[in-house]
Amino acid sequence: MMFLRSCSLALRCRRFTNPQVTIRAFGSSRTARKDASENALDLDAWKSVMRSQALQEDSKIPSRSALDDNRELVEMWHQAGKFVPKNITDEQLEDLAQLTTRSAKKKYLKFLAIKESHKITKKEKQEKKKSEREAGEREQEELRNTFLLKFWSSSLDRVQSWRAAQAMRFGQPLVYDMSYEQHMSRRELENTVAQLMESEGCNRRASDPFHLHFCNLQPNGAYHRELLKRYGSHTWERLLITATERTHLEVFPQRDLVYLTADSKSVLHTFDHSKVYVIGAMVDRSIHSGASLANAKRLQLATARLPLDEYLDWECGAKNLTLDQMMRILMTVKDTGSWKKALEFVPKRKHAGFQQHSSGFTGAAKSRFVRNDSSESRFVRNDSSESRFVRNDSSESRFIRNDSPESRFVRNDSPESRFVRSDSSESRFSARAQNQLKNKTDGRKKQPERAQCREDGH
Amino acid sequence: MKKRAGMDTEELSPLRTRGSVKIPPPDHPLTISEWAKLKESSSKPDHFEMQMMTGLLATNADVNIAKSLLAYVVQDKGTLTYELLLRYLTLCVSGGHHSEVFDTYDIMTTCFKTLDTGASSLFIKGFSQTERWREALVVLEGMKKALLPSPRNYSDAIAGAALHGEIETSWMLYDELLELGLVPNQDTWQCLFQSGISQQGQEDKLFSVLSYMRDNQIYPEEPLIKTIKAWFESLPDQKWSGKFSYVAPSGECKNCKASLESIQLTEEEYAELKDKVMKKVIEGSDVFKKTTPEELNSFKSFVKQRPPFDIVIDGLNVANTTPKATHSETLLAVVSELEQQGLNILVLGRKHMLQPSRNWDRQNMNKIKQKAHCFFTENISEDDPFLLYAALHSGVHCNFLSRDLMRDHKACLPDSATRRLFFKWQRGHQLVISHYAPGKRVWFQRISAYDTIIQTSGSSWHIPYDENRGDRATYEVPQKWLCLTQEH
Numbered sequence: 001m002m003f004l005r006s007c008s009l010a011l012r013c014r015r016f017t018n019p020q021v022t023i024r025a026f027g028s029s030r031t032a033r034k035d036a037s038e039n040a041l042d043l044d045a046w047k048s049v050m051r052s053q054a055l056q057e058d059s060k061i062p063s064r065s066a067l068d069d070n071r072e073l074v075e076m077w078h079q080a081g082k083f084v085p086k087n088i089t090d091e092q093l094e095d096l097a098q099l100t101t102r103s104a105k106k107k108y109l110k111f112l113a114i115k116e117s118h119k120i121t122k123k124e125k126q127e128k129k130k131s132e133r134e135a136g137e138r139e140q141e142e143l144r145n146t147f148l149l150k151f152w153s154s155s156l157d158r159v160q161s162w163r164a165a166q167a168m169r170f171g172q173p174l175v176y177d178m179s180y181e182q183h184m185s186r187r188e189l190e191n192t193v194a195q196l197m198e199s200e201g202c203n204r205r206a207s208d209p210f211h212l213h214f215c216n217l218q219p220n221g222a223y224h225r226e227l228l229k230r231y232g233s234h235t236w237e238r239l240l241i242t243a244t245e246r247t248h249l250e251v252f253p254q255r256d257l258v259y260l261t262a263d264s265k266s267v268l269h270t271f272d273h274s275k276v277y278v279i280g281a282m283v284d285r286s287i288h289s290g291a292s293l294a295n296a297k298r299l300q301l302a303t304a305r306l307p308l309d310e311y312l313d314w315e316c317g318a319k320n321l322t323l324d325q326m327m328r329i330l331m332t333v334k335d336t337g338s339w340k341k342a343l344e345f346v347p348k349r350k351h352a353g354f355q356q357h358s359s360g361f362t363g364a365a366k367s368r369f370v371r372n373d374s375s376e377s378r379f380v381r382n383d384s385s386e387s388r389f390v391r392n393d394s395s396e397s398r399f400i401r402n403d404s405p406e407s408r409f410v411r412n413d414s415p416e417s418r419f420v421r422s423d424s425s426e427s428r429f430s431a432r433a434q435n436q437l438k439n440k441t442d443g444r445k446k447q448p449e450r451a452q453c454r455e456d457g458h
Numbered sequence: 459m460k461k462r463a464g465m466d467t468e469e470l471s472p473l474r475t476r477g478s479v480k481i482p483p484p485d486h487p488l489t490i491s492e493w494a495k496l497k498e499s500s501s502k503p504d505h506f507e508m509q510m511m512t513g514l515l516a517t518n519a520d521v522n523i524a525k526s527l528l529a530y531v532v533q534d535k536g537t538l539t540y541e542l543l544l545r546y547l548t549l550c551v552s553g554g555h556h557s558e559v560f561d562t563y564d565i566m567t568t569c570f571k572t573l574d575t576g577a578s579s580l581f582i583k584g585f586s587q588t589e590r591w592r593e594a595l596v597v598l599e600g601m602k603k604a605l606l607p608s609p610r611n612y613s614d615a616i617a618g619a620a621l622h623g624e625i626e627t628s629w630m631l632y633d634e635l636l637e638l639g640l641v642p643n644q645d646t647w648q649c650l651f652q653s654g655i656s657q658q659g660q661e662d663k664l665f666s667v668l669s670y671m672r673d674n675q676i677y678p679e680e681p682l683i684k685t686i687k688a689w690f691e692s693l694p695d696q697k698w699s700g701k702f703s704y705v706a707p708s709g710e711c712k713n714c715k716a717s718l719e720s721i722q723l724t725e726e727e728y729a730e731l732k733d734k735v736m737k738k739v740i741e742g743s744d745v746f747k748k749t750t751p752e753e754l755n756s757f758k759s760f761v762k763q764r765p766p767f768d769i770v771i772d773g774l775n776v777a778n779t780t781p782k783a784t785h786s787e788t789l790l791a792v793v794s795e796l797e798q799q800g801l802n803i804l805v806l807g808r809k810h811m812l813q814p815s816r817n818w819d820r821q822n823m824n825k826i827k828q829k830a831h832c833f834f835t836e837n838i839s840e841d842d843p844f845l846l847y848a849a850l851h852s853g854v855h856c857n858f859l860s861r862d863l864m865r866d867h868k869a870c871l872p873d874s875a876t877r878r879l880f881f882k883w884q885r886g887h888q889l890v891i892s893h894y895a896p897g898k899r900v901w902f903q904r905i906s907a908y909d910t911i912i913q914t915s916g917s918s919w920h921i922p923y924d925e926n927r928g929d930r931a932t933y934e935v936p937q938k939w940l941c942l943t944q945e946h
Contacts, residue, residue: 044525046532047561053537054568069603076574079540081508102605265838293838294746 066097074109084109085116095186160204164240167209173276174203174210174330175248175257176323178217180282183291191283192323193226199327200241206331212241214281215248223281249299252276259296260326262319263289264303267310271333279326310355311343317350483513487526490533507531511545521555540570544577551584559584563593573597575605582611586618594618595627606638613646620653628653629663636670644682647671651685655692664689668921672912675878677936683923690919690942698919700942705920709908713941716918718908721886722854723879731879732850739870740843749839757833757844764804764831766852769796769889771830772845772860773807776891777817779861783896786811786822792859792891793829795900803830804848806841842867849887857905859889863933882909885935910935918943 070093077084088096092112099105176196184192196214203209217223228236248257259278260268278301280292296303306329308319321329325345332342340354481500488496497506507527514524524546531538543566550558563581566573573581578601585594594615601607612635619628632650635642647667654660671678678686690698703713710717723731745751776792777785789805796803805826812834814820826832835841842860846867849858864884871877885906892903910922919942922935930936 044529046525046528046538047565049532049536050538050565050569064603066604072572073574073604076540076570076572079570080544080574080576081541097604102608105605263838290747291744294744297746297750297838 067093070096073105077109082109083113085112087116088112161240163207164204164209167211168240168242171209171211172273172334173213173252174327175213175215175252175276175278176281177248177259177278177292177295178214178221178223178281179247179295180280180291181218181222183282183284183288185286188283188285189222189226191285192281193223193230195283195323196227196281197230198324200239202324202327203331204240206335208335210327210331210334213248213251214241214243215246215251215278217243217245219245247299248276248278249301254299254301257301259292259301259303260305261292261296261303262305262321263293264296264305266302266304267307268304269307271330271337273334277330279323281323283322284320306343307339308343308346308351311339312346312351313353313355315350315352317347321346480509480513483510483517483519484523485519487520487522488530489526490530493527493530494534507542508545511542511549515545515549518549518552521549521553521558524549540566540574544574544580547577547580547584551580554587556584556588559588560590573600575601579608579611579614582618583614586614586621589622591615591618591622595631598631606640609635609640609643609646612640613643613649616646617649620649623657625653625657625660629660641674641676644679647678648682648685651682651689655685655689658694661693668912668914668919674874675881675911678921678923680923680925683921683940686921687940687942697945698942699945700940703939703941704937705908705939707904707906709906711920711939711941714918714943716915716920718920719911719913721882721905721907721909723883723886727879728850728854728883731876731883734871734876735846735850735867735880738872739867740847742870748843749835753835753839757835757847760833761848761851765802767804767831767848767856768801768852770804770806770845770848770852770856770858771796772841772858772862773805773811774841775860775862779891779894780896784819784822785817786819786826787896788894790822790826791894791896792900793826796859797829805830805832806845806848807832807834808837808839808841809834810837857887857889859891859902861890864888865933881933885909 067090071088074084074088074093074096078086096105096108099108176199180192181189200212203212214223231239244251256274256276257278258268258272258275259280261280278296280295282288282292284291293303305319306321308314325347328345329342332345333339336342343354481496484492484496497503500506500509502509510527511524514527528538528542528546531542543562547559547562547566549555550562559581563585566577578597581597582594585591585597598607598611598615601611612631616628616631616635619625619631628650632642632646635646650660650667651664654664670676687700690696690700701713703711705711705718708717709720740748740754742748745754771789771792773789774785777789779788779792783791793803793805811818812823833844835844842862842864845858845860846864849856864880868877868880868884871880886909887905889905890903892901894900912919912921914920919940921940921942923938923940924930924936925938
């Protein structure tokens with residue numbers, strides 16, 4: 001170390017003079033010293049080069065605002081190789097200045113850096129494509145002859161708009177409750193509006209749309225501004241939904257409202273077409289458990305949650321679903337009545353598949369058991385089964401505590417074969433049991449089929 | 459997780475060369491032509507310099523190799539990037555190459571507008587170890603722009619001042635640190651106590667450090683406690699002698715037989731805690747989140763009508779103590795045990811416990827209702843806030859029985875002083891079932907009678923400390939103490 005320092009000092013005084021004079025004092029082999037001295041020559045040469053590049057500085061601005069400080073922070077972090085954007089707008093700098101802690105600033109800058117890198121890669125791709133296109137020959141597109149008229153997208157828009165307008169007059173209402181401004185951060189609000197747009201679009205494309213209401217939407221509130229920003233004022237004016245600042249309690253009678261929230265204790269088993277379902281327009285990345293339930297409790301509304309536990313083998317993940325997932329689920333269950341089809345829209349990473357045996361029951365089950373008692377002959381074969389069918393509770397053990405081979409066999413059967421074997425009484429018994437098993441979802445649909453079975457028996 | 463200063467938790471830009479073969483950095487300084495050859499053979503020539511420098515840093519190599527690399531880059535590109543210089547600086551600071559640090563400082567301040575936070579931290583650390591430590595303070599001042607300097611920066615600066623005998627400056631920096639609202643490191647305190655040993659006249663300031671630690675419920679770790687002991691023993695004419703010991707459950711120090719401060723709260727503290735819990739934990743921003751106003755009012759009148767309780771039981775928590783017995787059996791056994799001791803009991807539960815089922819037997823529930831007062835909330839309400847309300851409103855003597863750590867309720871409280879009060883009250887009043895087997899007697903864990911905090915009685919000091927760098931969780935308190943007594 002000392003040797004090098006003396007060398008570098010020597011260099012600074014007189015560049016490129018022969019340093020071997022100082023070296024001989026140490027008495028080692030000459031060639032090694034020569035290499036080392038050349039290295040020493042090299043090792044500090046960069047310092048002199050850098051010093052000569054001193055920045056031509058303009059006089060420092062005496063008044064430094066928070067914005068300037070933050071801009072400098074971002075610049076220097078970028079030069080130091082940290083994951084921050086190269087260019088940052090004034091608006092973003094203001095947001096950055098609002099954040100106080102180091103980690104908050106870093107996270108925000110990381111987000112901006114990722115956005116920037118996406119933009120850059122997109123631009124590069126575009127330019128590449130452009131250059132390729134120009135390089136390659138332009139192929140002549142053949143004019144195609146066809147008797148089919150082209151279906152323009154504006155025609156599709158018109159069809160969908162008519163359907164939406166019809167839904168506004170005659171369709172079932174669905175309410176999004178927009179009263180969660182205080183609970184959400186800016187980012188969560190942006191996410192909420194994105195999800196609302198997504199669900200509105202999905203609704204518009206459906207064959208039987210809901211009549212969407214955005215209730216509690218304060219004009220010039222955060223929601224409204226964000227919606228205007230995303231939709232654009234032109235589209236927002238012409239959107240076929242009802243956006244009002246009245247609460248849902250003022251628009252609909254209290255007995256018709258059902259608030260859907262994951263914290264509710266009562267489960268929604270059948271979709272009621274006469275009720276108005278309310279969904280809280282909230283994204284809770286920062287968990288506010290019970291916020292939507294609190295809102296429902298305050299207004300004394302009925303609450304319900306989706307039958308996720310009843311149908312899905314839940315693994316890990318929040319049971320709060322996004323707004324567009326909710327829309328799709330409700331749409332599907334309205335159209336088909338089948339929870340199995342509807343709950344396909346729950347993200348697959350959260351669950352391990354549908355449960356093999358279900359423990360759900362529906363309101364229609366009671367009437368079914370009344371009918372079963374009338375035909376006793378079928379239950380003679382199996383004493384335990386009679387008691388099973390008489391007892392009306394929904395416990396899963398009914399199906400498990402079952403040692404009769406037929407019902408076990410029945411559970412795995414496919415629905416089609418049920419009608420094939422309708423001549424023998426045995427299969428009719430099995431059909432009956434199978435009905436009970438399958439009846440969780442589509443109670444009303446199966447009734448005419450059951451009647452058919454019974455008629456065959458008699 | 460403590461990483462090197464300047465590279466603490468800051469992310470490196472995505473220059474990682476994944477999938478490409480990494481060339482190991484050389485082990486001796488190379489000439490320019492040799493570097494050029496090496497660069498050609500690398501798979502990603504753009505990132506060659508950074509890759510090499512990072513490799514040198516990782517292996518903590520000889521600084522001359524790095525210098526030769528920089529010489530090559532200057533030759534090749536004409537200038538050096540900020541990032542490369544920053545990595546080089548890290549190598550110098552960690553290796554203790556002071557002259558290099560000085561040179562790099564000159565270069566970086568002339569070539570670039572300002573320094574970033576990483577470079578500033580490194581310079582503070584580097585300068586503090588040398589005779590140019592005052593410049594570290596200049597750098598520290600320069601850091602106070604968009605972000606405040608971290609406690610670690612102050613720690614390095616204070617260490618630098620103390621190392622060079624400038625005690626005044628180090629104390630001034632310490633006061634600045636407290637003013638900015640930062641929490642000092644254990645290293646800072648260690649440095650200050652060490653300087654107190656070598657230079658007398660700082661007793662007041664060091665005692666104020668101890669009272670800061672008491673007010674914020676901070677426990678020193680093993681290196682710091684040893685320094686504190688050494689400092690006490692170094693005080694002339696005061697004849698302190700320190701010994702590491704334990705405290706008996708009754709609150710007596712094993713070493714000097716003095717009894718420690720009681721864990722009970724004073725009247726004012728109790729009233730303040732009661733008020734804050736009501737406002738923040740039970741009502742919070744929205745009373746509907748945990749309960750409803752009607753339920754809350756009915757509970758308040760319920761508590762008012764009854765005589766003050768001696769113990770409040772969290773029914774659901776206690777019932778789940780063992781899987782061997784049904785819930786109602788367990789609860790009945792606990793209630794019977796406490797009734798035999800002659801206590802006035804309140805049992806809190808939810809309405810579903812009144813529905814007869816396998817777990818909640820009607821007969822057991824009736825017996826419980828005879829032996830204790832009961833209150834059942836709605837199934838969707840939370841019962842913990844009611845537990846806290848009842849326990850706090852029944853008076854200082856009232857305990858509560860639950861295994862719940864109550865951390866979520868503690869977190870609802872607004873400031874750390876109230877949270878510490880809550881924690882103190884919880885340690886002094888929470889009963890936990892230690893073991894219970896069906897058919898046998900119920901045993902409870904003993905509540906500690908003393909407060910685990912730095913305390914003094916004038917002629918003695920008792921300081922609890924963390925050994926083994928704290929294996930303890932935040933809801934536990936340390937068990938080992940330093941007992942300092944004065945000989946007369």
